[in-house]
Amino acid sequence: MTMAMSSALLTDHYELTMLEASLRSGAASRRAVFEVFARQLPGGRRYGVVAGIGRVLEALERFRFEDEDLAFLRDNQVVDEPTLDFLAGYRFSGHVYGYAEGECYFPGSPIMTVEGTFAEAVLLETVILSVLNHDCAIATAASRMIRAAGSRPIIEMGSRRTHEMSAVAAARAAYLAGFSATSNLMAGHVYGVPTTGTAAHAFTLLHDSEEQAFQAQINSLGAGTTLLVDTYDVAQAVRTAVELAGPNLGAVRLDSGDLAEVAHEVRKQLDALGAHKTRIIVTSDLDEYAIAALASAPVDVYGVGTSLVTGSGSPTAALVYKLVAREDADGVMRPVAKKSVGKPSRGGRKDAFRKLDATGTAVTELVTVSGDRPADARPLQVQLVKEGEVVGRERLEVARGRHRDALAELPATAHQLSRGYAAIPTVFD
Amino acid sequence: MTMAMSSALLTDHYELTMLEASLRSGAASRRAVFEVFARQLPGGRRYGVVAGIGRVLEALERFRFEDEDLAFLRDNQVVDEPTLDFLAGYRFSGHVYGYAEGECYFPGSPIMTVEGTFAEAVLLETVILSVLNHDCAIATAASRMIRAAGSRPIIEMGSRRTHEMSAVAAARAAYLAGFSATSNLMAGHVYGVPTTGTAAHAFTLLHDSEEQAFQAQINSLGAGTTLLVDTYDVAQAVRTAVELAGPNLGAVRLDSGDLAEVAHEVRKQLDALGAHKTRIIVTSDLDEYAIAALASAPVDVYGVGTSLVTGSGSPTAALVYKLVAREDADGVMRPVAKKSVGKPSRGGRKDAFRKLDATGTAVTELVTVSGDRPADARPLQVQLVKEGEVVGRERLEVARGRHRDALAELPATAHQLSRGYAAIPTVFD
Structure with missing residues (x-):
């Protein structure tokens, strides 16, 4: 240890x-x-x-x-x-x-x-x-992000972008400043920070179709899981996700593109499909400014990586x-x-x-x-x-x-x- | 370990x-x-x-x-x-x-x-x-600094500005890229990177006079040591340093002020005192640009801290x-x-x-x-x-x-x- x-x-x-x-x-x-x-x-x-x-x-x-x-x-x-x-x-x-x-x-x-x-x-x-x-x-950078996010939770997921032991300390500091959880398992083990995570693009690419990947994830983690929907075509992926998981699908994650615009489209699509409670998680080089800029977008959770572990400048x-x-x-x-x-x-x-x-x-x-x-x-x-x-x-x-x-x-x-x-x-x- | x-x-x-x-x-x-x-x-x-x-x-x-x-x-x-x-x-x-x-x-x-x-x-x-x-x-930042320094050696001394374990890895990466030595003892122990260091301002302040401090350092580390000369008045400190150590004083370190200007003055003073071989080491928030800007100044060794361990931006x-x-x-x-x-x-x-x-x-x-x-x-x-x-x-x-x-x-x-x-x-x- x-x-x-x-x-x-x-x-x-x-x-x-x-x-x-x-x-x-x-x-x-x-x-x-x-x-x-x-x-x-x-x-x-x-x-x-x-x-x-x-x-x-x-x-x-x-x-x-x-x-x-x-x-x-x-x-x-x-x-x-x-x-x-x-x-x-x-x-x-x-x-x-x-x-x-x-x-x-x-x-x-x-x-x-x-x-x-x-x-x-x-x-x-x-x-x-x-x-x-x-x-x-x-912690100083994290505190600014927390304030920018208002009542929306932020998940720390920057371990891969910093030294492997800094990552553990960064997850601790982010939690101290108000982040809800971390991707870093060691921070969970050593400091009791709640950990979370579901799947990356690699999981979708591993399977012969997006549908097979989503089904495999739902079989394992349940309909309340978060499905990553931007590996191929977002609208198609959201349709597939709700078809497979039903309206109780926990969340979808967006990791590319104009997040505000895509979040609006996805929210509309989810609502049309009856998945009113399905949350939208956004990730992809967010910092406190990007978080603030998404305040009016229908986003439920932020995931922050690089900018957190590097102190946002x-x-x-x-x-x-x-x-x-x-x-x-x-x-x-x-x-x-x-x-x-x-x-x-x-x-x-x-x-x-x-x-x-x-x-x-x-x-x-x-x-x-x-x-x-x-x-x-x-x-x-x-x-x-x-x-x-x-x-x-x-x-x-x-x-x-x-x-x-x-x-x-x-x-x-x-x-x-x-x-x-x-x-x-x-x-x- | x-x-x-x-x-x-x-x-x-x-x-x-x-x-x-x-x-x-x-x-x-x-x-x-x-x-x-x-x-x-x-x-x-x-x-x-x-x-x-x-x-x-x-x-x-x-x-x-x-x-x-x-x-x-x-x-x-x-x-x-x-x-x-x-x-x-x-x-x-x-x-x-x-x-x-x-x-x-x-x-x-x-x-x-x-x-x-x-x-x-x-x-x-x-x-x-x-x-x-x-x-x-x-290593990428370090390599640019090495190139900017030309034939002059660079010492890595940024441990205190980054996570304690990142510091060890940073010292290793800097050495890989061409740095001559590090201040970090663990990097010496684990990776065999040469380590170096002499004294901080605290050592001068600890003693009742700068003269007593310099003498104590020379008694312990020899006349070949590096004396830090900017705690009070640089010109006075250089005079004291050469008086106590003689013309074989190893080096003086400058850690504040306009380094190019001060280096020129100190070089002139050292030469006038017969300490032609005494080297000038400069530190104080150097990065590759500052190093390049000092190319024509009479500097012998650079010490780099913060900008090295933070990847210089x-x-x-x-x-x-x-x-x-x-x-x-x-x-x-x-x-x-x-x-x-x-x-x-x-x-x-x-x-x-x-x-x-x-x-x-x-x-x-x-x-x-x-x-x-x-x-x-x-x-x-x-x-x-x-x-x-x-x-x-x-x-x-x-x-x-x-x-x-x-x-x-x-x-x-x-x-x-x-x-x-x-x-x-x-x-x-």
């Missing part, structure tokens, strides 16, 4: 050379605070969706340097023997705080805060960012993991920040709150370094890891519900599909 | 429902030929790079339904008991042919051909496409897996193809050849269904799996060499970075 492997080598080489150099200089044991945040929302998005928190916690629990990992590091002279000794005994013993999964975020939101010694916290950078950059990108969330405070030579915690051109960072350990107006609509993302808790704002960070122990585990359904709530709280401008500014401003205090 | 897990559930639900329905209709045992090809090259690319063949072969060997997988399928009523029995005994026993890893491909090139019964071949669709769509997209290769021939009721193999609007497929099992002119330059991708072998053309498909046994395994270095050769064979137009048509036409015969 995937989940059992060590995650320790899913790490950039330089994390280990920094560890070695800091062990030698003595700075390795300084207390340190790292923060994960986005400098901007990619693609002119109005909000981001926090996803992958549960996967970060899994990766953190599996972050152990096994003998095999250590042998690789030794054989390739990545680090010296004292560093290998440190790694052999490595267990993260610090704290992690973060936005609960499903929350929305904005530029500068401290999505995750890792506190520990420099040595133990720096090692986690790569795997934390890999998980969050992927999952947040997918923004395949990574551009999150960074930055040292914001560390102990100095006198044992005092000091805020730190680099001054590199065009890459703003703010020093100091931050906390975050969402300010709402009297109607419960979000108005400001308040990011503070004071440690004070404003009275009239919702705190956003929760503790995820306490002294190395995961305390923030939760069921995916909980995060899914949280996202629904977080989305309902945003102002209407958050749901514009056009490129623009974040839906609410981030105020640093 | 990653490589040990079963890959069987990295599969779309509908592959299994098609299996069930075809087992019931009797069509499951029909001999079938599936082909992997691209209808077009995404992003107006001039050529594609075949990558992931080795990973497909690994996934195929691990494609076994374990008890745990079967229990999931049973508990969730994905398929019936006869189908579960079939899956429990599933071993692919057919043949796989394909383009050797590192070859270039064009629209319609039959990159992979899977022959077996429908039942055994249809199950492999999702995992084969996941691997190839990801790895080909990354084309994160998936858009490859499809289509049934092109299958046995009919009389046991005769018949070509098949769907007629869906705007999604051309050509029936029949294909073979492929690259025709070269007298100078050895590629002129045509010849795709035939005749079974004839043209005299004056290089055959492109090799056998990868024979009666279920992998016969096409090879070292990554071999594929890397093959890509260098395949690239050298393409006409000059292949190397234009602008969007356009494929470098050579695909002729179907």
Whole structure:
């Protein structure tokens, strides 16, 4: 099983050379605070969706340097023997705080805060960012699609268009953001995401006629199944489908052509054949814009593949993991920040709150370094890891519900599909 | 270890429902030929790079339904008991042919051909496409960057911007395409890709001064290391770096600002300080266009992250897996193809050849269904799996060499970075 492997080598080489150099200089044991945040929302998005928190916690629990990992590091002279000794005994013993999964975020939101010694916290950078950059990108795209689809369900079916393990995480992120189901069986097995699917064109082509293929599918999956009707001629296929399955045919799927136009024709034909309850599922390179454009078409379910798993133009969330405070030579915690051109960072350990107006609509993302808790704002960070122990585990359904709530709280401008500014401003205090 | 897990559930639900329905209709045992090809090259690319063949072969060997997988399928009523029995005994026993890893491909090139019964071949669709769509997209982007960089090496450092396992595959694909090294330790461990890295801004910020940080790094990694000089003030940092490391300082890294301008200033400063051999490494959101734009700047090494792991605007290769021939009721193999609007497929099992002119330059991708072998053309498909046994395994270095050769064979137009048509036409015969 995937989940059992060590995650320790899913790490950039330089994390280990920094560890070695800091062990030698003595700075390795300084207390340190790292923060994960986005400098901007990619693609002119109005909000981001926090996803992958549960996967970060899994990766953190599996972050152990096994003998095999250590042998690789030794054989390739990545680090010296004292560093290998440190790694052999490595267990993260610090704290992690973060936005609960499903929350929305904005530029500068401290999505995750890792506190520990420099040595133990720096090692986690790569795997934390890999998980969050992927999952947040997918969930953010998925959330826009859900909004565009209104009350119509969306099925995730993009596994084949992305790395085989990204596919599993993408199905999880899409479900978190409101998708109804996935085609990916591993996501069903590992994360309990509902799975679904019926047949591809290959199934129709396999048989000597479309009629034989449809009959075979109905015999196996029942009249409530979804028949794919665009292998040859759509009108003929719909006629055959209803003849064989009767008016209780579950659905027909359209995967090519001008989907709006074809959906109108097929709806008319289904109704004329008495199949009023037969649903129409459309697939074929849909994204949030195509979904929105089909709002007035008689479509019942959307299937989304490529654009979901590739973040619909923004395949990574551009999150960074930055040292914001560390102990100095006198044992005092000091805020730190680099001054590199065009890459703003703010020093100091931050906390975050969402300010709402009297109607419960979000108005400001308040990011503070004071440690004070404003009275009239919702705190956003929760503790995820306490002294190395995961305390923030939760069921995916909980995060899914949280996202629904977080989305309902945003102002209407958050749901514009056009490129623009974040839906609410981030105020640093 | 990653490589040990079963890959069987990295599969779309509908592959299994098609299996069930075809087992019931009797069509499951029909001999079938599936082909992997691209209808077009995404992003107006001039050529594609075949990558992931080795990973497909690994996934195929691990494609076994374990008890745990079967229990999931049973508990969730994905398929019936006869189908579960079939899956429990599933071993692919057919043949796989394909383009050797590192070859270039064009629209319609039959990159992979899977022959077996429908039942055994249809199950492999999702995992084969996941691997190839990801790895080909990354390698294709990487190959363009390599060309843009000329003789200067490129280091892959994008792990943090993509799913943690995609990162490993991306490092592999980048190396295949000509990158020199990766930051990803797992890619070093699993695939033998050289790994490299020194320090991030956090290392400088950890110490009480930049000088202390540089000294700590030099103490640990030697004067030949790469010092990151843009945490505070670049000119001051370069001065400090050479003071501490001496003129044999290995390299300085620039990660912000106008890289061309800063590189010129830093080169001048390094030369004035006598550090003529100290190299300049630039990083910071580079892609093939930025690399090309830096051709005249005094840059020695490029580091590429985000744009590599996201396929530089084309994160998936858009490859499809289509049934092109299958046995009919009389046991005769018949070509098949769907007629869906705007999604051309050509029936029949294909073979492929690259025709070269007298100078050895590629002129045509010849795709035939005749079974004839043209005299004056290089055959492109090799056998990868024979009666279920992998016969096409090879070292990554071999594929890397093959890509260098395949690239050298393409006409000059292949190397234009602008969007356009494929470098050579695909002729179907």
